Amino acid sequence: MQNLIASSVKYENGSLSVLDQYLLPHQQVWHQCHDVETMKELIISLKVRGAPLIGLSASLLVAYLAEQGVVKGELEKAINELEATRPTAVNLMHCMTALRKALTQSDYVAGIVTTAERLFIEDIELCERMASRGAELINSGDNILTHCNTGALATAGIGTALGVIYKAQQKYGNVHVWVNETRPLLQGGRLTAFELERWKIPYTLICDNMAASLMAAGKVDKIVVGADRIAANGDFANKVGTYNLAVLAYFHNIPFYVVAPITTLDTNTACGDDIEIEQRNPQEVRGVSGSFGEALWAPTNANVYNPAFDITPAKLVTGWVLDTGVYNQQQVLMGKLKELTQ
Numbered sequence: 009m010q011n012l013i014a015s016s017v018k019y020e021n022g023s024l025s026v027l028d029q030y031l032l033p034h035q036q037v038w039h040q041c042h043d044v045e046t047m048k049e050l051i052i053s054l055k056v057r058g059a060p061l062i063g064l065s066a067s068l069l070v071a072y073l074a075e076q077g078v079v080k081g082e083l084e085k086a087i088n089e090l091e092a093t094r095p096t097a098v099n100l101m102h103c104m105t106a107l108r109k110a111l112t113q114s115d116y117v118a119g120i121v122t123t124a125e126r127l128f129i130e131d132i133e134l135c136e137r138m139a140s141r142g143a144e145l146i147n148s149g150d151n152i153l154t155h156c157n158t159g160a161l162a163t164a165g166i167g168t169a170l171g172v173i174y175k176a177q178q179k180y181g182n183v184h185v186w187v188n189e190t191r192p193l194l195q196g197g198r199l200t201a202f203e204l205e206r207w208k209i210p211y212t213l214i215c216d217n218m219a220a221s222l223m224a225a226g227k228v229d230k231i232v233v234g235a236d237r238i239a240a241n242g243d244f245a246n247k248v249g250t251y252n253l254a255v256l257a258y259f260h261n262i263p264f265y266v267v268a269p270i271t272t273l274d275t276n277t278a279c280g281d282d283i284e285i286e287q288r289n290p291q292e293v294r295g296v297s298g299s300f301g302e303a304l305w306a307p308t309n310a311n312v313y314n315p316a317f318d319i320t321p322a323k324l325v326t327g328w329v330l331d332t333g334v335y336n337q338q339q340v341l342m343g344k345l346k347e348l349t350q
């Protein structure tokens with residue numbers, strides 16, 4: 009397999025390693041990963057995270073194992089186990105389905121390696137195309153609110169929603185970003201802030217519950233978010249708290265865009281109600297010390313509701329920014345997304 013290097017995953021000189029996103033921004037720790045159990049733990053604990061990135065990282069591991077001579081049955085088992093790590097982000101299923109297909113080839117090792125390389129390189133290109141299309145929607149001086157982390161850390165390229173912001177800043181040099189910290193795991197406050205600082209893009213970090221008053225004060229010009237799965241009717245799953253923003257944007261008449269690659273489309277799923285929402289460890293909400301230690305602020309036995317994602321209905325979306333184009337409600341209502349995957 010060729011060397012493949014991105015912000016948070018790299019296959020270099022025969023070795024696969026991933027950047028521990030749970031420890032960012034204060035520690036930059038790379039973990040070597042050459043077995044299924046390690047990759048499963050990295051994905052489940054969100055050390056490896058971001059809809060496109062979890063699929064690509066899992067694919068690179070399967071390709072590594074194939075090149076190491078792991079037998080076909082064990083490769084199939086690896087694909088199945090990696091696919092089961094997180095149920096919502098369809099990019100993971102997209103990648104594992106592509107690898108399963110490669111496994112049916114006579115030279116399945118070459119097939120798997122070529123497929124993993126293609127998926128990785130394609131994602132870089134998809135990010136570029138999404139970001140360029142989305143940047144055309146941004147105006148000079150816009151104050152853009154975003155949620156969770158959708159940058160280079162979550163993809164093989166420059167990101168999805170954050171890639172749009174990156175390109176808009178390249179175009180105008182004067183955008184500002186409101187960064188939702190994104191409870192409970194703070195992907196916004198930790199990772200998006202980290203990336204915007206690296207890109208020298210001005211931002212202001214806010215608690216998730218501050219977004220509404222900013223919109224009421226007219227301080228938010230646009231909202232751009234990522235997605236983990238977009239259903240055939242345009243409803244989509246994204247980090248919990250996205251639906252809040254969509255309702256607020258609708259009330260305040262603020263343009264609300266979802267930005268995702270075509271690999272996030274799942275037109276076999278009819279609508280948002282049919283998307284499985286991952287339920288996560290209650291400790292994440294109770295507040296943890298270090299790596300899942302005792303609860304920091306909530307009572308240790310507090311009952312917790314901790315869905316990783318929520319569903320935003322298509323009727324609240326101004327536009328879907330994909331690598332193939334920007335689509336409005338009417339186009340999506342007329343079945344454009346299904347057409348794209350025919």
Ligand SMILES: CSC[C@H]1O[C@H](OP(=O)(O)O)[C@H](O)[C@@H]1O
Binds near residue numbers: 155156159163195235
């Ligand atoms: C381009 S990443 C898309 C999506 O993935 C994130 O979820 P997680 O941090 O749990 O992996 C978040 O929902 C992003 O919007």
